[in-house]
Amino acid sequence: MSGxxxxxxxxxxxxxAALLPGERIVAVYDATDPGAGFIGLTDLRVLLQDNAFAGRxxxxxxxxxxxxxxxxxxxGRTSTGGVVASGRIAVTTGPHTYELALRDAGRARHAHDVVLERMLRP
Incomplete structure (x- = not known):
């Protein structure tokens, strides 16, 4: 199996460094928004690094x-009204929504699919 x-x-x-015993990393993608760090996906959770948290x-x-x-x-929408894939995903937890721009639509799609697949597991 690849890393x-x-x-x-x-x-x-x-x-x-933040893993729990037995936890495995699936992917870590750089976020391109100012102040955003990255999204980390493991087999147990999503990790979000925010470089612009309150109080610097x-x-x-x-x-x-x-x-x-x-x-x-x-x-997003094109000027002619078409739909175009973006590199953005949003993760909602109760009242909080975390939105991140990743480097490209492929990374966003992979992150989305990993989260969705693990959400749907019994």
Whole structure:
């Protein structure tokens, strides 16, 4: 089996340092929004790094898949009204929605599918 997919080695290392015993990394994707860090996907949870947390701090937020209400793959519209894939996803947990722009639509689609698949597991 191949290892996790990732964009930046330091982000992968940050997620690896936060793993629980037996937890495995699936993917770590760089977020391109200002202040956003990355999204980490493991077999147990989603990790979001926010580099613009209150008080100029950095937060690493863990969201167990069982606590996610929905995951969205966002798209945009062309000037002619067509739909175009974007590199954005949104993860909703109760009253909070975390929206991230990833490097491209393929990464966003993979992150969306990983989250959705784990949400739907019994």
């Amino acid at each position: 996790p997919v990732f964009d930046e080695r330091d982000q992968l290392d940050t997620v690896a 701090r950095t937060a690493l937020t863990s969201i167990p898949y069982a606590r996610i209400c929905s995951v969205s793959l966002l798209s």
